[in-house]
Amino acid sequence: MRRSLFNITAAMSLVLCVAALAMWIRSYSRIDVIDQVTRWRYYSFSSAHGRIFVEVDWSQIGTNYSVHGIAWEPSSDHRLGKEPTRHGWLIGGFDYLSTRGKFGQATQFSYSEYDVILPWWFVALIAAAPFVLWSVRTRRQSRRATLGRCLTCGYDLRATPGRCPECGTRPIAGTIAAA
Numbered sequence: 338m339r340r341s342l343f344n345i346t347a348a349m350s351l352v353l354c355v356a357a358l359a360m361w362i363r364s365y366s367r368i369d370v371i372d373q374v375t376r377w378r379y380y381s382f383s384s385a386h387g388r389i390f391v392e393v394d395w396s397q398i399g400t401n402y403s404v405h406g407i408a409w410e411p412s413s414d415h416r417l418g419k420e421p422t423r424h425g426w427l428i429g430g431f432d433y434l435s436t437r438g439k440f441g442q443a444t445q446f447s448y449s450e451y452d453v454i455l456p457w458w459f460v461a462l463i464a465a466a467p468f469v470l471w472s473v474r475t476r477r478q479s480r481r482a483t484l485g486r487c488l489t490c491g492y493d494l495r496a497t498p499g500r501c502p503e504c505g506t507r508p509i510a511g512t513i514a515a516a
């Protein structure tokens with residue numbers, strides 16, 4: 338059960354990593370924006386120029402967008418509505434911005450905006466981690482099985498093929514090659 342869960346996680350990790358790499362490439366020719374507008378908030382997730390822009394806006398007078406709900410807006414326009422002109426606070430395309438302000442001089446109403454910017458390469462790397470872990474483990478286990486060693490701890494099982502004297506694991510029949 339734990340083993341099959343690990344396999345499923347690894348497969349999902351590979352799919353997500355490939356998707357992130359595809360989005361990374363796509364982001365240089367297309368800008369994708371998924372946004373959600375509610376009465377008081379605006380959320381958006383944009384993919385542009387190799388990076389992901391996550392934006393949360395809050396406004397005290399409410400949003401004036403005509404459409405409320407979730408929308409996907411792919412665009413071949415190379416300009417993103419707003420992109421920081423300064424470089425990121427970390428190398429490699431990371432950034433963070435926050436703005437607070439008021440609507441005009443004679444009003445009490447304020448707004449705020451938060452943006453977090455991540456490079457697609459970072460998302461691809463995080464997505465790949467379970468798959469990399471899985472392939473390292475799978476390789477190690479197949480090597481141990483070939484050498485007649487315990488799959489869990491690597492102890493030599495040629496003298497005691499029924500049960501590992503080191504960790505107590507009972508090898509599944511057929512996984513230990515004849516010495």
Ligand SMILES: [Zn+2]
Nearest residue numbers: 487490501504
């Ligand atoms: Zn063992």
